[in-house]
Amino acid sequence: MKANFVFQNLCGTVYRQGNVVFTPDGNSVLSPVGNRVSVFDLVNNKSSTLAFENRKNIACIALSPDGNILISIDEDGRALLVHFRKGTTLHHMTFRSPVSHVSFSPCGKYIAVCLGSQVEVWLTPSHLAREFAPFVLKRTYTGHQDQVTSLTWGKGSRYFLTTSRDMTARMFTLDPLEGFMPKTFGGHRDVVLSAYFSEDEKTIYTVSRDGAVFIWNAKKTLSAEDSDIEEDILDLPSTSSVAAKRTTDFLPAYTRWGVSNRHYFNLPSTRVVCTTFHSHSSFLIVGFSTGVFGLYEMPTFTPIHTLSISNEKISSVAVNPSGEWLAFGAAKLGQLLVWEWQSESYVLKQQGHYYDMNTLSFSPDGQYIATGGEDGKVKVWNASSGFCFVTFPEHTASISQVEFARNVLFSASLDGTVRAYDMVRYRNFRTFTSPTPVQFCSLAVDPSGEVVCAGSMDSFEIYMWSVQTGKLLDILTGHSAPISGLSFSPSGNQLASSSWDRSVRLWGIFGRSRSSEPISLSAEATSLSFRPDGSEIVVSTLDGQLTFIDEAEGQITSVIEARKDISGGRKIDDRMSSSNNASSKYFNSVTWTSDGSCVLAGGNSKYVCIYSRTEGVLLKKYQISENLSLDGTQEFLDSRRLTELGPIDSIDKNGDASDLEDRLDNSLPGAQKGDLSKRKYRREAKTNCVRFSTSGRSWAAASTEGLLLYSLDEGTTFDPFDLTLDLTPETILKTLGNEEYLLALIMALRLSELPLLLRVYENVPIGEIKLISRQLPQIHLESFLKFLIGHMEKSPHVEYDLIWINYILTAHGRWLMSHKGEMASVFRGLLRGLGDWEEGVVRLARDNGYKLDYLISQVERVREKELEESRMEVEAV
Structure with missing residues (x-):
């Protein structure tokens, strides 16, 4: 069993906080998810998560104009400079305070960072070469009296606009100009959120939080009406060089600015949260605190489009370069939306679970993953694209477990129903219910999908229903504590149940007797799972042990002590180190690999462990998150963050907020006025459920961060095997030209370059396939069959591929059967490809049959018409 699984994707969480960004081509959206960044490809309908991690939750991100460099800054001001196309971290940088906004200049040479009331401009490091000191500070700008909220560059990267909580906007130049003083744009009565240049840069728009939009134009003369707008405007410099430049070019830096018009949104009890501006089409997009966004054409302030897209406030808004798509992020609900305003349709609409994700289950073919959360919703995700394509909201309480059975998905909930x-x-x-109201905390479905069982939390009974009729078949009693886990044997004859009463019971479902003898455990059982061959059961207990039970004998065969393996990470309010904290030293979910050789387990810890069953040792330990914003990720307490009142991270700072709406807590149902101080809580890094895919090539974990997918690394383009100096594309093509097909195929498989392998494969004559298949070394069978699976999906050479598959399976069938556990994913891929071909041929034959019937009927109609015409001619004569 291979254990070199690597992080592949993060599903279940599409947006947490920060700003969303479009790529320069406008086809993808970058969204911060915790301390990671996810990329949503809107054209190919796929999502991926970059491999790097920030130390804490990401506060803001920015992408360079050429799309090569991504800068990601967390809540503490620690930044990562990432090569976006490769997903690798280039440099680390620590700013001295939290960053509110970051932006690349249009030329890509500078990075502007808003730190408190100051703005720092840095030279952009190179992404082509490693540097000892990559970040070089160009200049620091001051002048604002409060926190800077946004920064907007001019087209030529010579000047930029900044806005601040001091209710003003300012204009700065990148390089010092003779006779220039920073321009101040005042007059707003609330925080100025953003300021923008028009396309010709002769107009400036400023937007404040109270819904006011000011339009600033160049002033020709200074009059009495302008005294309340700009008091410190200087006269134009009188030097000849500046005057000459002023006559030939419009420079915003040397222009007097005055308010030409004031507009207001006039929405009661509504504040502006975020804005963006598309200069080419002069569109202002505004997101409000009520979940409504508006699209306005400037400078006439004409409303073009208004839509309510969320129940909570819109946290971030972005527009793609062409101005067709608008991206919105709502932090409280975890929503990410992309709206095409011209056709009034959603390009992307995704939302994760509101709070924790409790459980997950793979579909039988491994293509889909179902998840259940605390919000009472069941979501189904596509494992390859990472998108949620259906949500079932019927449950009214937390989902405890979900299970697939063929084309049916079952879910158990604390609302007392199984659906x-x-x-x-x-x-x-x-919908399955019990005679008396209970809460279901576990679920199991037999392999045939005919019987579904659920364990209760309060009556300690197991309820069994018929799926076809929906009737209650039986109630199994015997446990004296909540049922923590249920699992059917692969044959479907036995049901295993674990409970908090420190016992495991085996039930004969289809036998006459329903009695069972308990198997005693050392502590309360948290979960259990049947081995794929049905010979053994693994149970996780509260004392951090994995207990293995023989199914035939009903006795414990071995125990793995895992307390030290899973322990790690201390909470912010713990009074002991992580090594002495017993609260996180147990697994709450356990599962077998597809071949039954290993066990995967996860629990209330930042680690997921995989164990070898035969040797009883830890093979590998995976850390699900390095996010220090979560409880349980830090090993030691930082004494520098201790105060007289305890750790500084546990102190509620929301009570010090200057704005009332930032202090009010309206989260409780029915709350109208709200609590005057928000309750601060920290989410804990833990794993609620782990499951292996049926293919054995990937596994998933339902964690605090979301749905984490790990798989064997198949994404590398260049993955050579047994590489030597003389193994080059030139030698492979030369060998192919000499008609040494077997040697050329083996060399191409060793080099593992797809275009080269495709060329060698399609040049093999049909008469040579049988001999080459027989002589192909077994060590290359897996990689060659995987290549065949990919070729079957895209190539029109159906008969050619079938000949290869036939001879390969005939020559190496016995070896493949002896290694069916390792080759399970290959067999499923071949079966899926052959099934697609079969469906295609049947569909084509059916369509051809309909076309032939139609043509024959048309011929008969023509003949009948000719006969009718000839008969009428005869009658006429």
């Missing part, structure tokens, strides 16, 4: 969903029509077609 069955049709995955073809996407509807809830059956």
Whole structure:
């Protein structure tokens, strides 16, 4: 069993906080998810998560104009400079305070960072070469009296606009200009959120939080009406060089600015939260605190489009370079939306679970993942694209477990119902309930999908229903504590149950007797799982042990002591180190690999462990997150962050906020006035559920960060095997030209370059396939069959591929059967490809049959018409 799984993608979380950004081509959206960045490809309908991690939750991100460099800054001001196309971290940088905004200049040579009331401009480091001191400070700008909220560059990267909480906007130049003093734009009565240049840079728009939009134009003369707008405007410099330049070019830096018009949104009890501006089309996009966004044409302030897209405030807004798509992020609900305003349709609409994700389950083919959360919703995700394509909101309480069975998805909830969903029509077609109201905390479905069982939390009973009729078949009693886990054997004859009463019971479902003898454990059981061959059961207990039980004998065969393996990470309010903290030293979810050789387990810790069953040792330990914003990720307490009142991270700072709406807490249901101080809590890094894919090539974990997907690394383009100096593309093509097809194919498989392998493969004559298949070394069978699977999906050479598959399976069938556990994913891929071909041929034959029937009927109609015409001619004569 291979254990070199690597992080592949993060699903279930699409947006947390910070700003969303479009790529320069406008086809993808970058969204901060915790301390990671996810990329949503809107054209190919795929999502991916970059491999790097910040130390804490990301506060703001920026992408260079050429799309090569991404800068990501966390809540503490620690920045990572990342090569965006490769996803690798180039440099680290620590700013001295939290950063409110970061922006690249249009030329890409500078990075502007807003630190408190100051703005720092840095030279952009090179992404082509390593440097000892990559960040070089060009200049620091001061003048604002409060925190700077945004920064906007001019087209030529010579000047920029800044806005601040001091209710003003200012204009600065990148390099010192003779006779220039920073311009101040005042008059607003609330925080100025953003300021923008028009396309010709002869107009400036400023937007404040109270819904006021000021339009600033160049002033020709200074009059009495302008005294309340600009009091410190200087006269134009009188030097000849500046005067000459002033006559030939319009320079915003040497221009007197005055308010030409004031506009207001006039929405009661609504504040502006975020804005953006598309200069080419002069569109101002505004996101409000009520979840409504508006699209306005400037400078006439004509409303073009208004839509309510969320129940909570819109935290971030972005527009793509062409101005067609608008991206919105709502932090409280975890929503990410992309709206095409011209056609009034969603390009992307994704939302994760509101709070924790409790459980997950892979579909039988491994293509889909179902998740259940604390918000009572069941979501189904596409494992390859990372998108959620259906949500079932029927439950009214937290989801405890979900299970797939063929084309049916089952879910158990604390609302006392078990629901069955049709995955073809996407509807809830059956609801199972108990005679008396109970809370279901565990679920199991037999392999045939005919019987579903659920364990209760309060009555300590197991309820069994028939899926077809929906009737209650039986109630299994015997446990004296909540049922923590249920699992059917692969044959479907036995049901295993674990409970907090420190026992495991085996039930004969289809036998006459329902009695079972308990198998005693050392502590309370938290979960259990049947081995794929049905010979063994693994149970996780509260004392940090993995207990293995023989199914036939009903006895404990071995125990793995895992307390030290899973322990790690201390909470912010813990009074002991992580090594002495017993609260995180147990697993709450355990599962077998597809071949039954290893066990995967996760629990209330930042680690997920994989163990070898035969040797009983830890193979590898995966850390699900390095985000220090979560509890349980830091090993030692930082004494520098201790105060007289305790750790500084545990102190609620929201009570010091200057704005009332930032202090009010309206999160409780029915709250109208709200609490005057928000309650601060820190989410804990833990894993609620782990599951292996049926292919054995990937596994998933339902964690605090979201749905983490790990897989064997198949994404590398260049992955050579047994590479030597003489193994080059030239030698492979030369060998192919000499008609040494077997040697050329083996060399191409060793070099593992897809275009070269495709060329060698398609040049092999049909008459040579049988001999080459027989002589192909077994060590290359897996990689060659995987290549064949990919070729089957894209190539029109159906007969050629079938000949290869036939001879490969005939020559190496016995070896493949002896290694069916390792080759399970390959077999499934071949079966899926052959099934697609079969469906295509059947569909083509059916369509051809309809076309032939139509043509024959048309011929008969023509003949009948000719006969009718000839008969009428005869009658006429």
